[in-house]
Amino acid sequence: MNGMSISRAATAAGVGVETIRFYERRGLIKQPLKPRNGGFRSYDTGVVARIRFIRQAQEIGFSLHEIEDLLALEANPKADCSEVRSQAALKRNEVLRKITQLKAMEQALNRLIAACPGSGALGACTILDTLAAPCAPKARTIANGAATNRIKKGRAMKTITFAIEGMHCEACARTVRALLQTEPGVKGVGVSFARKNARILIDPETAREAALRDKIAKAGYRVLAEPHDQAK
Amino acid sequence: MNGMSISRAATAAGVGVETIRFYERRGLIKQPLKPRNGGFRSYDTGVVARIRFIRQAQEIGFSLHEIEDLLALEANPKADCSEVRSQAALKRNEVLRKITQLKAMEQALNRLIAACPGSGALGACTILDTLAAPCAPKARTIANGAATNRIKKGRAMKTITFAIEGMHCEACARTVRALLQTEPGVKGVGVSFARKNARILIDPETAREAALRDKIAKAGYRVLAEPHDQAK
DNA sequence: CTACGATCCGTACCATAGTACGGAGTCAAG
DNA sequence: CTTGACTCCGTACTATGGTACGGATCGTAG
Known part of the structure; x- marks a missing residue:
């Protein structure tokens, strides 16, 4: 938990200084106190880990709000793990749905490409057909x-x-x-x-x-x- | 292609009236002309289909900018067929990239879900551990x-x-x-x-x-x- | 001890994708 | 012929996730 400056912490966590401050403003990480004798704030490895957590969760598709909840759950020793799990399950379902749709899209593009000989007039474009369908x-x-x-x-x-x-x-x-x-x-x-x-x-x-x-x-x-x- | 009011078109497409106007401002759909004898604009089923296209493509993860490109591609019946074709190929590559990303997300989420016992008032929720890990x-x-x-x-x-x-x-x-x-x-x-x-x-x-x-x-x-x- | 860089802090700005509001015009039924 | 619903249009506001800027302070190297 050795201290470092904000820019070192930012580098360590792989984000920008401004991003750290932004997370502080958002309440995602608590701002270290300024030393009473003046000087700069000191960031420890715990903060770096927390930022990494945030970025990882974001990669996976969680919003900062959701990450806030996740972090709150972590901070709450009583918290029920099933909460966390079900949130992850919901996200996964969303992701799976997107993959399915993207695959349909890929198929449509493939059809479009196949329908086009590479020269001459292009007939019916199937992209619009595919996507304009009754929409679920x-x-x-x-x-x-x-x-x-x-x-x-x-x-x-x-x-x-x-x-x-x-x-x-x-x-x-x-x-x-x-x-x-x-x-x-x-x-x-x-x-x-x-x-x-x-x-x-x-x-x-x-x-x-x-x-x-x-x-x-x-x-x-x-x-x-x-x-x-x-x-x- | 029978005409209808903007609110009927909005309902048919499953969006709000404001959203249609927003798309018009963005140039995603062209605004029907006002009848010269005054009155309200008339929207046809083509517009509805276009809006549905937009929403479907969005669901899949395309931004409005990308959708603009897609629509331009589609609305280019003659043009350079080879040009159209290569644009389609580019899009497909993008789609494939997105699928890959989403699959990675899904894997990450699966790992999280698998790692979480899913029940009990666990202090040791492994989801949080996993996410805080040194970035893999x-x-x-x-x-x-x-x-x-x-x-x-x-x-x-x-x-x-x-x-x-x-x-x-x-x-x-x-x-x-x-x-x-x-x-x-x-x-x-x-x-x-x-x-x-x-x-x-x-x-x-x-x-x-x-x-x-x-x-x-x-x-x-x-x-x-x-x-x-x-x-x- | 001065200059250069880094930090602190607030505020402003960016893109994305809409939503809401206010006032005027228009239509159609009672 | 009035009333209420709908349309038109511009502007303003929302949320999300940051980035950038400018002035003040701080710390250290030369």
Whole structure:
């Protein structure tokens, strides 16, 4: 924990001096006190580690706000680890969704490139077609009672129940819920660690059961047997 | 291409009216002319499609500037076909780069999630440890056979085996493995839920056995007795 | 002891991607 | 023919994540 000047700390952490000050203003790191006998503030290796933490978390896609929460959790000895875990799981799901879309984009670009012989007039560009498509209904945020789905409009919904093995805590259940919510056609999800199951309200026309099973399986859990349908 | 008011177009495209105007100001979409006999501008389905394109591309991670380029590329029906083609290729490379980055992010997040026990009021949340780490020495990714360790270089490695109590599923085993992998000097880890043990390949000069035991204990598992050494 | 660099601190500015507001004009139903 | 909703337009404001600037202070080398 030997002290160093702010510019040395900045170099050590791989950021600029201004960035350190910015983090101090944001409250992400606490500013060392000035020595009472005057002079410059002294930064120790703990601060450097904290900055590195911040940058690493940012790389992964956390915002400074989220990092603030993460750091607060760390500072709280009682804090529940599942909080941290579920935040990370949420981020991962976001990242996975982006990868899927980018792959679709890559395919579209490949098609465009293939369609163009390299000379002459270019016919139909498939980029716009691909991206201008109906854009995903996107009706998540469900189950919580309060936010009622005005999506219903007479469409017949269906509730299916999966028995799931491999969830060993509430955090796993939350992970599964988050995964399912990202699937198309899924209108509501309730996952119970205690009952070892997931109850999913779907639009039978858009949701693909196989995709749901697959998603859960890919996350390392096992979906058992047939689901119990309950037309609604 | 039937006309509609701006608010209908906004609804159709899933954005706000202000957003359409913003895109118009940015030059992403051209503002329809006002009817010469006065009245409101009329938006057609082409505009809606264009806005959807923009939003989809944004979701994927393109900035509005990049989308401008993409749209210019698309809206260039004749032009230089080879020019168009090479622009598409450039974009594709960018897309591939983004996919790579996102995959790295996903890996990082997976490591974090795997490393976090996910339950319990753990003071020792490994996510935070992992993130604060020196910016990646990264000598993990072991055991899987395929990815051979070229670390060997004649250094004498040692395998130690810990008997561990308290792992109640495969996920726990993965947690323990992840925990151990973050320790210095650890070159390989195999944790078996079935055998209730961990086999750890270490560099005896850098790894501290006590630290390993400690890490496991802090995560809520119990390390039994002496490890069985196996000089190698 | 003076000059040069580094630090301290506040404020201002940058890009990105919108959102909000206020006042005027316009349309269409009651 | 009035009222309420919608449109038009410019300007201003939001949040995120920094960067830059300018003046004052500080510390050390020559």
